[in-house]
Amino acid sequence: MFCENLKKIYILNQSLQWFMVGLILPILTVFQVEKGLDLFEVGIVMGVYSTSIILLELPTGALADTIGRKKVFIISVVLMFISFFGMLISQEFWHYIISFAFLGASRSLSSGTIDAWFIDEFEKKYPDGNLQETLAMVGIFVTLSLGGASLLGGYIPMSSLSIIISHIEGFDIYSLNFMVALFLALCQMLLTSVLIKEERIVEHQEKGILSGLMAFPSLIATSVHYGLKNHLVFLLILASVFWSFSLSGVEMLWQPKAKEVAGAEFQTSILGILGSGYFFAGALGSYISIPLCRLFKNDYAFVLFMMRLFMGTVLVIMAISTTQVGFAIAYWTFFLINGVKESPHATIYNEAIPSEKRSTMLSFESFVMQIGGLAGSICLGYLANNFSIEYAWMFSGALITSSSLIYILVRKQRQLIVEQPSG
Template sequence: MTARSALRRYMLVSFLTWLPVGLMGATLVLLMTSRGLSLAEVGLAVTVYSIVTATLELPTGGLADVLGRRVVLAVSAAFTVAALALLAVSTTFWMFLVSGVLKGVARALSSGPATSWYVDTLHGIEGREADLKPGLARGGAMESVALCVGVLAGGGLPLLVPAQVIFPLAAPPLVGAVAAAVLLVVVVFAMPEPAHDRRSLASVLREVPATVGSGVRLAAGVPVLRRLMAAAAASGVILCSIELLTPGRLAELAGTAERGSLAYAVVAALGFAGSAAGSALAPRAARLAGSSARGAIAGTVLAALSVGSLAATAGLSGPAGLVSAGLAYVTLFVGLSVAGLLCLEMTHNAVSAAERTTVTSTGSLSLQAGGVAANLTLGSLAGQSGAAVAWAGAALVALASALLFVRMPAPPTGSSRSPARQARAHSG
């Protein structure tokens, strides 16, 4: 396999992994409420999904490091097919709850293996000094393109499906299940992986806790990884502030919930396009800034200014408010994607293949932890003092997180000391 072939496959898998998420995202809440769920039940179903994902992040990352990337990605795709097929036919709260559990398992399983597969493959072809930024940037861009295409298609599909044939709001998750089935085929047949030693399931499961423990110790023990985990948590705060407060703000500006829903779908699609642009621009940003760490500072500051502009323009109404909110949303995702892509590169450069997926899962868990903290604080803050104050708080968190990249420690290097040994050395 050539580097170009590996990149093409990585981009395709990245696109297919996130296309089902985009397809179901635009109509998920409407589907649940139209089938009789209250908003409280919808919130509980979504919370269960988040809890399952967070709980399984590290174990599934360790499983990918032990079993291999392809196996775990294939299982993730299978869970996605089952989850979205069940979602399309769900009529009760418990069916939606089970669908949420299956989606959470699928999401946790898909967190990291595709990127780890690409990095390991490229290292095998070009060596450890291979430049990861261009490939990771294209993979990140394809994820954003998939979300953009998916949310637009998912939002428009119910208008095109005859109600006599299928319940219109069930069409997007059904199409998402088909896309996940295609992903399953691609992973099985187009992602070759070096053979692993044949081991029993019991022996594999015994290795997972040790792998997880090693990855966590590595993330906590290496200075550069500690900072990257903290930056991921700050990103979780920023993203939560957007997902929590933007829909209500747009509904207020548009005049009705229905128009606000359409406005949010359009703005979200533009945001995903901005995310794709940010991923594509990340290598250039690092080059112009002089290093990946300085490029991450630029992206983080841009994100902070964008959230700040949401706070500053919260008093605007009508078209001016819609345009300013949309521009801030798009610019925010450009900045977050630049910083996120460069953080991903720095993370992969600081670990070995043995802990790669576990450490990236630790980063994903840190991001979700930041989101949980924001959910517990920003929602009540917005309720008491308004969205502008909550956004201002998120902007300050983002601005403070830019300091994490100043004088960024170098990643562990040297053939005599592995990253795991470096972690033990740093931890005393």
């Protein structure tokens, strides 16, 4: 019963968090253009968002381990509220710079907070539970939440209420998306305060945020050292870097590729169908991961090895697709595989890191993934611009396929760890 209640609270928290994001994603670029920004300025704004995440990812992870994960998560929701409100009322380029900097800070603060709290509570009070299956089930709900919110986010600007609001000075048809998100952010603050019970004693918590900030240098140095010196953790982080590098190229280039494949038949509704299918395919992948891992007797590293090989192959098929149906099937299959790999990787990683460093180490992985994604956007964008999208994706496919070998090393490392006590 405890496990079910804990899981429901975690699902509600994460689904609501990503539902807010999903409401904004479909209109993130067009609303800025509607407000007068050109695409180069939009690129700068998104760069500020990514940079703020990279700069703050590690310090904010350490903060969660020092002053408490619930407290830091609520602060992140407050910053998200400020960000959404800023976007709603912004009229100048620099307004968006500030708003997206706050959004990046919010993303950094939320990373490694409630998820770390859940894993600690799950392992402490339900030691015989299957973490991989639990994370997979949570992933299904979260991904469905994102998909449903994205569909709703695309519909809201077409509603009669949005049209009415757009006639008010300073607002447009996209304003209602942000108003709904602001209301949900208030709900998230309230629900988190009431439902999340953090019983663990956190070092420095009684001394407040200042002591947490003073603890940053030693915590970060220890975590970076742990991430580089622990062979299993290092291999898992390396696998994440290759994944984020390649994924950034897919997320950045799939829309122009879809338009290229459709040719004269292209309609914007195609992007909506493909985009929502992305999330639903990911949810299905999370579900499939449960029986798949059971089939291979929870040999997570071997499952991840197979998924990497499959993912690289599918990306090459996407690159050479010339029909809309073929591209759609390959695109959704790619993200279905991505959904399969999430919970096995997270399970191995969380088993490899100690509880007292969990938030910081989760943030450390997210930090290097952000760097990998930024590098991928630049490198693959260059290849696509100077050669072709097909060339960029074939390069990524080869990289993903090659990186599958990392999980063979992960498998061997896990076996060594298991054998150590008896040796």
